[in-house]
Amino acid sequence: MGYDKSESSTRDNDKAIDDWLPITSSRNAKWWYSAFHNVTAMVGAGVLSLPYAMAELGWGPGVTIMILSWIITLYTLWQMVEMHEMVPGKRFDRYHELGQHAFGEKLGLWIIVPQQLTVEVGVDIVYMVTGGQSLKKFHDLVCPNCKDIKLTYFIMIFASVHFVLSHLPNFNSITGVSLAAAVMSLSYSTIAWTASVAKGVQPNVDYSYKASSSPGRVFNFLAGLGEVAFAYAGHNVVLEIQATIPSTPEKPSKGPMWKGVIVAYLIVAICYFPVAFLGYWAFGNMIDDNILLSLEKPTWLIATANMFVIIHVIGSYQIYAIPVFDMMESFLVKTMRFTPCLRLRLISRTLYVAFTMLVGICFPFFGGLLSFFGGFAFAPTTYYLPCIIWLIICKPKRFSLTWIINWVCIILGVLLMILSPIGGLRTIIISAKDYKFFS
Secondary structure (H helix, E strand, O other): OOHHHHHHHHHHHHHHHHHHOOOOOOOOOOHHHHHHHHHHHHOOHHHHHHHHHHHHHOHHHHHHHHHHHHHHHHHHHHHHHHHOOOOOOOOOOOHHHHHHHHHOHHHHHHHHHHHHHHHHHHHHHHHHHHHHHHHHHHHHHHOOOOOOOOHHHHHHHHHHHHHHHOOOOOHHHHHHHHHHHHHHHHHHHHHHHHHHHHHOOOOOOOOOOOOOOHHHHHHHHHHHHHHHHHHOOOHHHHHHHHOOOOOOOOOOOHHHHHHHHHHHHHHHHHHHHHHHHHHHHHHHHHOOOOHHHHOOOOHHHHHHHHHHHHHHHHHHHHHHHHHHHHHHHHHHHHHOOOOOOHHHHHHHHHHHHHHHHHHHHHOOOHHHHHHHHHHHHHHHHHHHHHHHHHHHHHOOOOOOHHHHHHHHHHHHHHHHHHHHHHHHHHHHHHHHHOOOOOO
16 A cells, blocks of 8 residues: 555545544534533532532632632633634644644643543543432432432442443534533523522521531631632633534634623523522531532422432433543544444443442542542642643733733632542542441
8 A cells, every 4th residue: 555545535524533533523502502511510419519618618718719619610612612622724623633733742641631531531530429329318218218228229229320322423423412411510500509599597406617626627727729720610622522513714713702702601690609608508518519408398309309419410411421432442443443333342442441430339438539639630720720721722912911920810710629639639538447348
């Protein structure tokens, strides 16, 4: 085979592979698809632990950190959307492609991929646990006198859905799942805060910090930071979502994408702020790390809310899993030279779902995992990597406004990354002391 032929055949081959890979295979999404996908990716189960994070942070710092995070993450999200088509004629369809453009081929992969994988796989594992816990809660509420079933089995039941759903080929094929999930997140957030308001302020409500010792307070504060960081973590999949929107030079994809992001962020504000503030206002520091556990009555309403959480988490799991599938399949097809076929997909995706299920069954301490992963991998990808890439690619003038804003975000992000895993690790250690495997 001559060199001239092989060149064009590799190009056709690459295009064929691109048409097969989950992210780049279909590019005909509408702007409102991006809104659903972003809501589903952003408003995770993290929203239910926000009142608890508020209790760890207290009124003043809590409100400040919630609102600051909302602004900073919206800003970094805008940067990501802008940078998707920074280079004329090229689209950065995946986070690591943007990283490679900024940091160079090799380094870009090593900076982004481990963090992005940690986030996506971490989220999927946490969602396995959340799905299982909500199923168990639903079962216990609907049928209080039934035989007690272990959480392990509920996680398995929840995983069974994903063994089927994970074979949907790409983002556009899960739009239905994602829309359902976005609607659900709005509904259960609304249930959570309206039920808190209906309950009213508890008679013995106390807004002081839960921990009596000062190290305890500090650790809890750090863990609260991690939980808030976890709640604002939609950035890992934003370029992948934008990749599904069609784009021409006169009508770039950033227009529709940005419209979707704004809608998504307004919904995020409607979900997050009332739940966090009203939940804390009603229960004070007696709040559970999942607000639905604190609201026992009316039973039917809380059972419904748990069902909504389950449906939402099903959608979120898929949105975070698709970029992972994309990485696995690119690796298998491009590096390991497997032929793109259905069998490859069946095997690789089933193994991935099984892996997240097993880890979820082994380590179901939900809150600690949240803040540990939250600080460790979310802070970089959400708070400061976009800013660093922006500084490298756009090169704003020193001490100009954008330069200062970016550096402020970077410093806050780095602090968050260093501080919050400490709090999370302590929570994990405390809850692991009394933990028996497969209980």
